[in-house]
Amino acid sequence: MSRVTYREAVRQGIREALLKDPRVFLMGEDVGAYGGCYAVSKGLLDEFGADRIRDTPLSESGFVGAGIGAALGGMRPIVEIMTVNFSLLALDQIMNTAATYLHMSGGQFNVPVVIRMATGAGRQLAAQHAHSLEGLYAHIPGLKVLTPATLEDARGMLGTALQDPDPVLIFEHCNLYNMEGELVEDAGPVEISHARVAREGKDVTIISYSASLFKALEASNKLASDGMDCEVIDLRTLRPLDSETILGSIRKTHRAVIVDEGWRTGSISAEISARIMENGFYDLDAPVQRVCSEEVPIPYAKHLEDAALPQAEKIIRSVRAMITGKAA
């Protein structure tokens, strides 16, 4: 075991992949000389050279498309997009090309590309740098969408993604990069088809992912001292969603609150609620609730940004209201 940050865990995952498979390379804006906008790839240029740690011009559509093409051509590119908002410039390539290639070609051409990007708010970066669009990507057939919240997943999901024959998107929450913890030195790929019960409990299930998971856990701890025992699920993978783990938990707790940094309307939390509706309705003692971001472009001012995001306090209020049966 050694003490590492989430940032280092991601870097270890990249490094390991580069060492293991000569087809793997990293490309994106400032991944090389600058060391990565969130310093994830610092040092890798020196170790692997400019061919495999490939700085790109500012051309999101172009270099994401080039990553897709390189994957078609036999490489295993890891394409980094600095921030989820900029990925919209490349969404055409991701949805119209990467996600359709295999199907449109009747199974002939698969696209083993991995696209990583920073997501989320909390750093006062305002309305063009701080959204949570992983739920939007989870809408797209042909993609897989991973949202590592732990050090194990930050490191391990990348390896798993690279073994996948199809396009995989990995969303790293910008507020997690500095999170520290213990990680075994030879931590390898992790499975990505199951959600994880991050905390066992019996009174209510809190379903979350990415940085919001820690707000859910914080809320659970406070609620525990009030005698409310929450089960907390880390979804880990948003597409395909592991409905079974969610439904299994609800069969036990009969209540659920979903915590999601995405804007409420049309968020992945809506999908989860709908699935519980369809498959867990008769297990429910109370309607499923959502704690999401307010429907607003993320504002700069700290107090407004805080007010826009799901917070432990809001989760607590929602759980409490559900258990006591009083409106939140």
Place this chain on the structure above:
Amino acid sequence: MSRVTYREAVRQGIREALLKDPRVFLMGEDVGAYGGCYAVSKGLLDEFGADRIRDTPLSESGFVGAGIGAALGGMRPIVEIMTVNFSLLALDQIMNTAATYLHMSGGQFNVPVVIRMATGAGRQLAAQHAHSLEGLYAHIPGLKVLTPATLEDARGMLGTALQDPDPVLIFEHCNLYNMEGELVEDAGPVEISHARVAREGKDVTIISYSASLFKALEASNKLASDGMDCEVIDLRTLRPLDSETILGSIRKTHRAVIVDEGWRTGSISAEISARIMENGFYDLDAPVQRVCSEEVPIPYAKHLEDAALPQAEKIIRSVRAMITGKAA
């Protein structure tokens, strides 16, 4: 009253706006000399000239951005994007700029742009021309999202959208353009804040919009002959969603099926189900169900395309199962 197609109704709406307000102009690929890829703007170039019926180069991001800029500069542009899939090329401008401008500027700069596009499948156009992404757009705060299904709305929503100070997106289903019906000659703007009960009924509420509405109505007619009385709601506007009309209907029928041509996971139908969960749970006699598109890039072959889309048959099966209490 006169007999017109949906296409003509849209054209009338555009023409009326051009006649009424010198700030209005239409821009997009082939809106002029070609007459519009779905022939919507045929004849308008001759009537209004190349300045106001403005053909653009193939530059979705550029001309949508220019439309936003022109709106900021005092014009009232109607920007046409040929097909929803191509709108992804402009999504950065729509989400990061149009939808954020007013908020980011602290209320100083509003963006009165209207963006129209064709959406939907059913014409064997395959995986890069046939998706239904209006639900995805409905996720974005700062936008309004309209989905006219009737001739009145096809014509009237445009006028209303142009009166709106903020960005409005209008999705015209490509399979509706040839739909014919009667329309009063001076049909004007319509209100856009309410859903419409397209058919009254008492046993189950079918919630739909755009072209799927007609599948819902077809299903209702067949179900009526079996003694099942469906209420059918035409959502009309996906953002902001009129939850009240939905919930009101469910308070009466206690059952709901949502029909949506979007891919199931993360669709607008998920949002509707989640809202019913949150606000109509205790009114429900059975869990809300969804009939959506299969999660697949739309295939070319007719039988596969048909199999991918929501069909009256599937709606009937879903309603029947719900009412009889047997699994669909």
Place this chain on the structure above:
Amino acid sequence: MSPEHALHLLYEMVRIRRFEEKCVELYSAMKIRGFLHLYIGEEAVAAGVLQALRPNDAVIATYREHGHALARGVSAQRIMAEMFGKMEGCSRGRGGSMHLFDAATHFYGGNAIVGGGLPIATGLALAAKMQQQERIVCCFFGEGAVAEGAFHESMNLAALWRLPVMFICENNLYAMGTALSRSESLTDISAKAAAYKVTAEAVDGMDVMAVDAAAARAAASVRTTGGPYLLECRTYRFRAHSMFDPELYRPKSEVEEWKKRDPIPLLISSMRREGLIDDREIERIESSVAAEVDDAVAFAEAGSLEPPKELTRFVYSDRRSE
């Protein structure tokens, strides 16, 4: 140019022409549906350019790609079956006319997002370079695509990274109904290459011999330097943009004028002048092509429909990656 090569070029052009004429019939007969974009008039481009490729090279084309697929060696049977929506089609019926794919000939499609193929071609070339493969990538696109950001970003990337891409601009003067002069402030497409330090050339796209020679130069340059090349082929589409196009945007006389430069008669007369062909030979070509086309139609007719339960197959791969 050798007589055999000239004959081969003629044969390829006639194949494309007759194949597509049949497609029109089949569209009217509702056997083919969706969008159908004809290449008629532009055959010299695909026929000429693809001569410069080797088996391992990769091709990226647009939605107007019957000609490229045929000239690249994708079987006419499987192309036709694709347009019939049959399982035996080159995309198993999932793609249709706009999305022809064939792994065996490294035919990477069939991309219907205008400009969308350029970044993909750039990436394929990057993969070839990083793996030190003897491969160049040939990327076709229309002059309309030049206005898209994808053109700009891809040209820059390919030049900056010195990638082996042969960019082939099929300048047929119109993007749907938009004339070049209404889509580009500078209408000389090949001149734009200078903004990226890319070598470029414009060629008469109705003269298949000229295209063939220019493509050979382009391919040689790409193979030797390892860097990109832009070849602008000046051509013309004789038919409507697609089957839905009323052609309001150009005078019939313009079309007629261009038809005088129809690449097939043009080649035939030049071959005749040099005594390389006679009527018997032309008939032989026509009947051989007719047989191939009939055979393709028969194959397509006899094909089967993918069972609907297979609908969601190929959304994801069945297997894990190696």
Place this chain on the structure above:
Amino acid sequence: MSPEHALHLLYEMVRIRRFEEKCVELYSAMKIRGFLHLYIGEEAVAAGVLQALRPNDAVIATYREHGHALARGVSAQRIMAEMFGKMEGCSRGRGGSMHLFDAATHFYGGNAIVGGGLPIATGLALAAKMQQQERIVCCFFGEGAVAEGAFHESMNLAALWRLPVMFICENNLYAMGTALSRSESLTDISAKAAAYKVTAEAVDGMDVMAVDAAAARAAASVRTTGGPYLLECRTYRFRAHSMFDPELYRPKSEVEEWKKRDPIPLLISSMRREGLIDDREIERIESSVAAEVDDAVAFAEAGSLEPPKELTRFVYSDRRSE
């Protein structure tokens, strides 16, 4: 150039410099948060270019826009209050350093999507043209933005439609850590304008007099012809890209070399040579600027926070459109 104008240019540059030096302090003191991109070293560009604008002209800038906002006449108080996240800020605290807006001076922001401002500027110019307004639009962007498709699409649109846009490329040789030679195959930015038939010029961006003169030429051209102009200002950023940048990508010596061409001392020495300024005058400028900056900070400190219940205000307009 008149002595008054030279003094004014100096004053503007010093204002920007001192204002930003204060920002650095305030960032360390955690009064300012988020991303903070400093313009220090590049002041001659904003100060020089904005002289060419008239009150009704419109400005679009990037996330590195303190200088442009100040030189355009947005109040230092309101800019500082914005960075403090206060209601009195020029974007009511919602934008921060990257999103300064001001309707009164037609300052349309503050766009933090690299290249994202170019289409908007093009559209503003289209609106001006269609309404026959006497207005040009001035659009700032970095050399890194030139690689984006938005540059290509906007240049073409502006040229094709003959729109009054002054495109100002601030070529500071780096896009974050990416040197120009690693982002562009052709590093001569102004030469790219030829691909769009746009008139262009490159100017020494450290020489405010030269910038001022070039901008005057550019603006005159745009006003007379109604069409676009590309002005490339060759400059250098003295500080890190943002407060998080360890500057691994360039040698300190390179920065030192460029600092010898610091636009402020450069102007001062040239003014001294011509006897246009003395130490007293410089002191007067410095103290006047210091007062303005202090006043801005005091204003920001005294400002208030928007009540959180107002969070979702301005997602949509309160009123209907006229």
